[in-house]
Amino acid sequence: MANIDQLSAARIAAGVATGEFSATEVAKASLDAIEVRDEKVQAFLQVSSDLALAAAAETDRRRAAGEKLGPLAGVPVAFKDNMHLVGTRTTCASKMLENYESTFTATCVQRMLDAGATPMGKANMDEFAFGSSTESSAFHRTNNPWDTERVPGGSSGGSAAAVAAGEVTISLGSDTGGSIRQPASLCGVVGMKPTYGAVSRYGVVAFGSSLDQVGPFGRSVEDVALAMNALTAAGRDPYDSTSQPCAVDFLEHLEDSVEGMRVGVVPALMEAAGLTAEVRTAVEGAAKALENAGAELVEVDLPNIKSAIAAYYVIAPCEAFSNLARFDGVRYGYQEEGCLSLAEQTSKSRAHGFGEEAKRRQMLGAYLLSSGVYDKYYYPAQQVRTLITQDYKRAYEQCDVILMPASPRTAFKFGEMSDPTQMYASDMFTISNNIAGNGGISVPLGLGAESHLPVSVQLQGPAFSDRKLLRFARAVEKSFSARGAVAPEFAGKGGEL
Amino acid sequence: MALSREDVQGIADYARIALTDEELDEMTAYMNEAVDLLEPIRQYDLDGVDPTFHPIGDLSNVMGEDIIDDSVRALPIDVALKNAGSTRDRYFRVPSILGTDEDEGGIA
DSSP: OOGGGGHHHHHHHHHHHHSSSSHHHHHHHHHHHHHHHHHHHOOOOEEEEHHHHHHHHHHHHHTTTTTOOOTTTTTTEEEEEEBTTTSSSTTTOOGGEEEEEOOOOOHHHHHHTTOOOOOEEEEEOOOGGOOOSSSSSSSSSOBTTTTTTBBBSSSSSSHHHHHHSSSSSSEEEEEEESHHHHHHHTSSEEEEOTTTSOOOOBBBOOOOOTTTTEOOOOOOOOHHHHHHHHHHHHOOOTOTTOOOOOOTTTTTTTTTTOTTTEEEEEEHHHHHHTTEEEEEHHHHHHHHHHHTTTOOEEOOOOOOGGGGGHHHHHHHHHHHHHHHTOOSSSSSSSSSSOSSSSSHHHHHHHHHOHHHHHHHHHHHHHHHSSTTTTIOOOOOHHHHHOOOOOOOHHHHTSSSSSOOOSSSSSBBTTOOSSHHHHHHGGGGTTTTHHHOOOEEEEEEEOOOOOTTTTEEEEEETTTHHHHHHHEEEEEEEHHHTTTOOTTTTTSSSOOOO | OOHHHHHHHHHHHHOOOOHHHHHHHHHHHHHHHHHHTGGGGGGGTTTTTTOOOSOOTTTTOOOOSSSTTTTOOOOHHHHHHHOOOOEEEEOOOOSSSSOOTTTTOOOO
């Protein structure tokens, strides 16, 4: 009747609820699309066929028994491989956790399952989420569905690519400095980093605990809003002490006009070095579209954002070093054999289990937290974080949301960013939002005039204004009629329902 | 103030990451480049600015009843041990924690 890649999450859930098709048929269509398309895309590290078919069968049983179905009934979903799901390995794309079997299920994953979603598998990522291209995965690269010679972005590159190739309808990623919004931008899908605390981090392998946030990818703003409902509807997670109650209906007001509302534009960011002309033009087009929809554009200033990358590369490596100290090769993870002392075993397990970038970040964090250095970098970086947060607070007195690019450029080629610190600049527009803890969303704007690859706009909002953010995102989507398209090379290949 | 190869070796020892000679050279170059990237942090006059260690400023402790919910949170021993590289009976197994004569050993 249709290809799975043409159906929205709401359409699938409705079709399953009315009996137009079964959850099992949907799961099989998604598995077929993965089978045909993922050989080339390589978005998945594991495809959980058994779990998917069992979950779908349970959804079908519930329907047959007249039980209530969830809002994501039968919707095929992929999870970034730093999220625990019993019955799968959770590898973080690292040799360190190559054989790690999940011993419990992350709250974000469980809530998607509770809403009826079908778990299709675990998506590739940069090792421990350190990167912006998914090239640091210890297992294999993931190819951008729009041009398989190019990266999908990162660190949630597999999650973005699986949705862009139409293999699944929704995926979850995590965003510590841009790891949802940047790959969403490069793969032409919607990707949302909710406000810090909106979604539980319990069961998600920690990178930077004061920065990490889980969020959804989808091919439409509506699908992302549906996923946000599933992730937050049960309220605060008692297992994550930083999770906050924010259960609102994210679908409510989604279609409301933005007339009379104010959109902030930061002139300095639109002139930033490294921002390509085609992305800038597209972002200006999105601003114009919101203006045509009745919103007012206002200039705002975020003077300290220029130091955001520096602050981030103090705070994030320090938190990463602390979090990754648990990988000692004793309780889980790669264990070096034949060592005579625990110290030798720990040092060699960590040396041979972690990849290059994971070692670099931990070394940087170890240095910055050492005596004497802490006062020069770590403490001042947290003070600069205050200044950045205050900049945003002042700006949001003048506007409802701020509009800017998500990624300074479209997808780059494998190996093109060979210098680690050059790669760090990929997150120049996303990172400050993690520092302040606010929400942000990347919305596709079609293809760039020069590269003919996906370009996007990012909308950022004050903390816990995620519903308003979705409303603006929907307004952009409407005026571009750019419901995230499936990459043409893969659209319609396998996946017939 | 550039970081020397010896400085970086000291950090690697502290971080418990055994680096080869070649890796140590690369890491030294990286560390110096990365620290240069952080320079903007040092250009500020931050007198009187409070640090923000966490984005949720008014966090309060999450209190709960002191009840162990085995069904949800406690891992059965076999599950807790199944990902370990080496176990014996109900325990994780490790090499000597005091080390041998040749190294400093032990847990620092």
